[in-house]
């Protein structure tokens with residue numbers, strides 16, 4: 001059990017609760033839950049605390065369930081996995097991170113199955129594959145099962161408790177705590193920790209969502225992942241990597257459900273408005289498999305040449321096939337089932353597809369914290385895993401669990417070395433509490449929605465949103481930079497009246513900060529490396545001579561500084577070249 005100290009009231013609108021724990025995990029999603037389970041399994045005597053802004057039973061990307069594990073090796077090797085990731089990622093990824101994930105993928109699938117998630121098997125007892133690295137799972141219940149295992153492990157969970165600021169000690173050299181608040185009981189929580197693992201996922205809501213009004217949260221990436229862990233880390237001085245490699249998902253239009261269920265589970269073809277299997281034709285012309293980014297790019301190209309909209313063709317499905325499709329989606333994206341069953345007498349024969357808005361994401365893409373092989377950030381005491389950790393794309397849910405395993409191992413090594421006995425600077429703590437509560441004290445009528453609307457308009461129009469075909473140019477990005485600087489100043493006045501609006505106000509502030517970092521990264525990469533994810537109309541081709549490298553950044557004295565890092569091991573820092 002984490003040790004709870006007596007509550008006390010200081011001159012603040014909300015009371016403060018102080019807690020101490022050996023290990024604090026911020027974010028109880030896939031990676032965070034796995035980390036809590038692994039840590040308690042290996043060292044039951046340690047106090048492990050999970051801080052979750054929603055409720056661990058149904059939070060984060062897995063909230064609705066999953067119907068496949070997208071990173072599984074089976075008989076292939078970690079080197080095969082690395083080769084695939086590297087090819088799909090245009091030659092840039094962290095080999096060490098990807099390999100360390102690859103070494104654990106099969107074990108992590110066994111871990112997930114051991115939670116009680118059903119995996120169908122073929123007549124030889126093997127998992128049913130939907131592609132060389134993806135296996136089918138009936139995972140509607142994956143999140144409640146993970147949550148149950150966390151509680152059984154003896155870890156303490158604080159639900160409805162968003163973390164807001166990291167606490168530092170040793171004059172800022174070490175992270176040793178976190179400040180958050182309970183959205184329902186209206187308490188500030190100040191936690192002093194031996195170490196912190198950030199597992200808050202990536203960031204949605206930086207670009208304008210494709211659905212308006214009340215449907216605006218119908219996004220592909222979890223709409224409540226605001227990248228807060230990344231923002232907290234950046235404010236504390238952590239280095240982040242590859243923000244410019246945004247992730248854009250090719251998904252079903254309007255309902256924004258994953259298309260893998262159609263294309264991989266059901267083997268249905270993509271077609272343009274004229275009925276041509278345009279992706280297949282492209283593969284035949286190029287004589288190779290398309291990259292993930294190219295599938296999106298070539299879909300956009302069909303629109304540009306007047307052959308859109310594009311869709312996935314369901315016409316070959318018989319009654320049983322249609323039933324299986326619905327069953328598959330019920331495990332992962334139930335909202336599309338309402339669409340599929342709109343008129344049961346006339347099953348749908350096509351589902352339109354489109355690109356989502358761009359996200360910052362280290363699970364499909366590789367934007368996130370810079371970490372070493374042990375998932376330590378550049379700040380002592382701070383680790384990052386899952387969609388919040390950068391450098392290793394295509395890790396998906398099993399890779400997120402693998403990173404949890406790695407970070408816990410590093411923490412236990414560091415901890416046994418007595419590396420974690422630092423107390424937080426008092427000034428850092430009182431500043432963090434003030435900053436957490438500030439929106440409640442602000443008298444302005446500025447709301448989080450006002451800020452996010454403005455942010456999303458700037459990013460959509462000047463930093464390569466979906467309506468701009470994801471294309472950026474230096475001049476537009478410079479305009480985005482100055483507009484964001486102004487917005488960041490105004491955003492400080494955002495108001496809140498209760499726990500819910502306070503959480504949303506901090507989400508908005510975090511999104512603005514991440515957008516500013518993203519724009520600096522987009523400006524710095526003067527080439528087009530990843531079509532659609534990072535496309536520069538003023539530098540339309542890739543430039544291996546100058547840009548086969550990582551673009552990283554960190555905040556120094558309130559300014560964002562860029563750093564270039566080698567793309568080949570041992571990943572030395574080369575500062576001052578941008």
Ligand SMILES: Cc1cc2nc3c(=O)[nH]c(=O)nc-3n(C[C@H](O)[C@H](O)[C@H](O)COP(=O)(O)OP(=O)(O)OC[C@H]3O[C@@H](n4cnc5c(N)ncnc54)[C@H](O)[C@@H]3O)c2cc1C
Pocket residue numbers: 026027028029030031032051052053054059060061062066067068069070071161162163164199200201202220221222224225226227228229258363364385386387388395396397398400
């Ligand atoms: C729609 C969708 C479909 C996917 N399909 C597949 C698939 O079929 N197969 C596959 O292998 N992978 C799939 N993935 C990828 C996989 O789900 C993710 O990579 C994985 O869940 C990420 O885990 P995570 O723990 O990093 O983030 P999450 O699981 O999103 O967890 C982040 C957690 O942090 C919490 N949090 C956020 N901010 C704060 C804060 N300030 N304080 C406290 N808590 C906070 C959130 O509430 C959330 O619980 C899919 C992802 C999405 C979005």
